[in-house]
Amino acid sequence: MIKTINEKKLEQKLIGYRRLLHEKPELAFEEYETTQLLNQWLAEAEIERAELPLRTGILAVIGGKKPGPTLALRSDIDALPIQEQTGLPYASKTAGKMHACGHDFHMASILGAALLLKEREDELEGTVKIIFQPAEENGRGAVQVLKTGVLNDVQAILGMHNMPYLPTGTIGIKAGALMASCDRFMIEIEGTGTHGAAPEKGVDTIVAATQIVTALQTIVSRNISPLSSAVISVTRIQAGNTWNIIPETAELEGTVRTFDEDVRNIIPVRMKSIVENVARAFGAKAKLKFTRQGHPVQNDGQLTKWAAETAEKSGLKVIEPIPTTIGEDFAQYQESIPGAFFFMGVSGSSDLHRPDLIIDEGAILPSARFFANLAVDLLKKIKDR
Known part of the structure; x- marks a missing residue:
């Protein structure tokens, strides 16, 4: 399992990243400053950025020093046209825009996974691609990423959505249908x-x-x-x-x-x-x-089984969630790549797309740790399959 030397410092860094992203929400295909910040933080960690021929979004690459499969971790990066009403000191500074769907949480978590994976890069049995995808909210971002061809060599793709009704420390993992068309x-x-x-x-x-x-x-x-x-x-x-x-x-x-x-x-x-x-x-x-x-989000059975094993080893409580009729463009990836999508508990104060939604930042580090551990585990399992 992946461990960091000082997880407390890492957690504070990721919370700081998340708060800065929360203050600067940008709508679909307008995520220029978001992209700049992510690029800066990845550069500071000496994580390679590969070419992603889109106006916004980032593709980072970790590993590849040992032969093996390639898998992808995906985070969405866009916000919503909602006026924030949380009263938080780091509330949105842009009128009429808010990370009311928690994509700032997703970015901080997957960025944290990237930092953890970078520590173990020499040991990775394959390659991990990190996708910071634009325009999930309008359903067009995943299609644009796929058209670039940067995922043509990927054998499995993983993603998640924060789920306010689930308590922190809980993860929803389910094979088959999870989210609707x-x-x-x-x-x-x-x-x-x-x-x-x-x-x-x-x-x-x-x-x-x-x-x-x-x-x-x-x-x-x-x-x-x-x-x-x-x-x-x-x-x-x-x-x-x-x-x-x-x-x-x-x-x-x-x-x-x-x-x-x-x-x-x-x-x-x-x-x-x-x-x-x-x-x-x-x-x-x-x-x-x-x-x-x-399309509907349809999770690969083998990937979800392996993910549940890693989640338990990572200290998360695994539950089988009730499917939701909310849509998610992660499904576009699953049309051509085996994939698994999870619900991460964040003990939210309200529901998704609500102006008063506040999530528990204590869920960021466990989420990052899970995805880093899962990437390491899956590279080995896919290679040995």
Whole structure:
């Protein structure tokens, strides 16, 4: 197992890194200062940085002095357009932006793992690539990293998300489905505008829109097996601009989540039929635009088994978490690379994407230690497999 000479000093360093990152949140593909800070800290530790042909993000490389497999550790780096309300002394200094998803925690933890791995670089039986990935929140960052080809030689990829409801010292590890697919839809409805006092002279898009919202819910209740699961949520309705005119157009937008690819394929087909035919029943026209944004996170069984063994040796309490319908673009890596994604307990004060979320910084060092230990263990196990 990996040990550092003075873990207390390392912990304080990582907490300091995390707080500075927390003060300087940047949105997807705008993480310029974040990238600069990470690059500076890696350079100070004499960790090699490889070329990553993207505007933001970093690829670091540790090991390679002994023959063996290559694996990757991934952290996301972007923040959210949320106004922070924690009152912390190191709260966001940028109005309207916050690390409300805890990516600052992820960066500090994986950076800590890199520092620990650097201490044992001569002993690593292979190579560890560290990816600080931009733009997770818009679901496009992982795809951009994959397009560069820098992971073509990677045989396993590992990542995590902090989980506020889990106590510090706990890690959620589960084979198979862990996080849902994340798809987006938009519905445009066209009718005939008219005075609100004479609805018979027009085609009411608001009535058609509300009936479509209701009808869409029958897909889950009547077209999906009760043994499967799915969520269809309409999250935005926009129509009209005054109190006495029935608008000519209306627009609906929302998201679809599921763990099952077969269910994922059924839903847009049924949505199209419902949208078009319900609108037609009210004399309107409607068009569905359905965009697939992210696959379900599906963990490799062997990697999760090995990870659970390492977690226990690292002093973490291992639990099997309940899958979540939140999406995560780590799934894009798993489409071509065996991967495992974990939930790290942080004893959060609130939920993810909340302006008042505060996490326990005491979870940073255990997380860093786990990922460093796991990298060492997996290099040996994959090599001997």
